[in-house]
Amino acid sequence: MEAPVRLFSRQFLTKSHHLPTPNRLNPHPFPHRFINPTKHPHLISTPKPIRVRSLFSPPGNYSPITPNPNPINFLLSLSSSHLSNPSPQNPDFTSQSNASSRLFAWHRAPDPAANEFSGLGGKPGPVVTVVLLGWLGAQRRHLRKYVEWYNGKGFHAVTFVVDPRELLCFDLGRRVEARVTELANELVSWVSGREDDGRERRLVFHTFSNTGWFAYGYILDIMQGREELLEKIAGCVFDSGGGGAFDPKVWAGGFSAALLKNRSSATLRSAEINNINGLDNQSGELGVKEKPQLFESLVLSALEKLFSVILKLSDVDQKLKKIFSILSTNQPPCPQLYLYSTADKVVPFQSIEMLIEGQRKMGRKVLSYNFRSSPHVDHYRTFPDTYLSVLHSFLKECFATVKQK
Template sequence: MACMPQDTAVVVLFGWLGARPKYLQKYSQQIRVLKAQHGQQPMIYQCFSDAGFIYMTKVLQAAMRLAETPPEDQSEALSEGKLRDQLQPSGIIFDSAPAVLNSVIATRGLISSTLNEPVLGLQERHPLLYRVVLQMAEMLLGLPYVQRHIQQIWQFWEVRAPLCRHLYLYSDADAIIDDSSVEDFAGAQARRGVQVKMHKWKGSGHCEHSRMYPQKYSEQLAAFSDLVLRKP
């Protein structure tokens, strides 16, 4: 997770599995420049892939627990209230996410990030490794504790997640997160009352939209930032 200082723009990034800091800094800088043009400092979360989505969800759940736990004294109440407010986003950007985590998603994501190779053709290039990792992922994801953890994440987004604006940046060529999974999730959030914006890229791979469409990607961030910063 990367966060900008409070005296500039507040940007929180939840990276994909294996994301390097230099890549996240690029996204952080894009939003920071856009937000520096305004006099407000609402927080925008941007998550990448299922790994970033899960990490972001845990932060939001922690903020919710702070709101529900009675503090022991007034000073603690002020401290926890300030932290809770700082954790609440005014907008969320989903890049190549989310989908319900399964063994295929986990296997492709893990091998691709570990070997730093494109997802397409992984199974053909590394058949033995793919089978071993797939079996391990099936075993791990089948554990009751892991199943409960996954269910809690999705239940949170069904009824308790913040109702701030959402932007979904996804692709018809993502070999890890299917476009229909993103669209189903976005539709469910819209039915909860969330204001949803979506942009579906053509041909870009998983978390590759900014690289393939740098200008268009920046324009999407700019338009969304303007919506988040706009006074009611």
């Protein structure tokens, strides 16, 4: 848990695009100091400058929001302090070391020799690790069902997630880049070795939304020029990602969904409690239904304006173009699977289909499935049987290709 920080500098948005080098954040917030009003009346009565407060209100304390005519200033009045609350760690989901546990987590398959997708003529096939790169705001527990399915197939799994506060800060994602680099080094070290029985190792990437997609692209960038590593990537799955890379609306939609998800859940829980206690009335219904819509509209509008500025910064623009170029023109020669939906409100399905068509024109082996009605990164939960069936068929294709090499 880290100390709350201001999301963006006003000078950054209005005057200068030069970013200061961020100091390392204290891993624990400073304790609150309680002031006795009888001993320090001057401190209580003195007006204080407005500080950035919490983005989320706890259940039952839905405070009214005054619309700000300037959406950027409105966004600046929000805080990421509640985003820093870590989720409880599951003892079954452990990493190789204490240092790496803060960056990614390994989930070992109980019996990697039981991999049903590899092996030909009774000869043991490679040991496989699936790298699950989560959507923005995902937690490890959200990826648990994917991990359990892959482990059940004899695959190891590694999970990597990104908290929104890691991008909504002064360094514009440099901390995330450092984490992805650490993950890439770990994967390179693992896949370059062999099992004790001499079997080779392979990687499969399973990414979610554009956050996971870009993280995968960053890993590919690190592996560029090392064909022996790229050839060990057996397949790539892209769930709800691969479109709108330079569109401020897509970035705003992704961040808005990540930032407001917990608030919406808290509001719904508050409404359920009021209903149980007999407090559900017209006023309460308006508080639950109308205020969140107003709040979400204001946040989305502010984020769109914000990313219209950020995506034009030279440093950001160059990095995005470099990673997008790798993802669109320099993917490894392994099969690709795109899982998307016409109903996706975050990443436009048209842009994903354009990427699919471009990959096919380059001669890549590309499979795709349009779930039609499922929301963003919600295809597995909405259509679990179909999702796993498509994924199973794809993995068979991946390792049939591996066997022929």
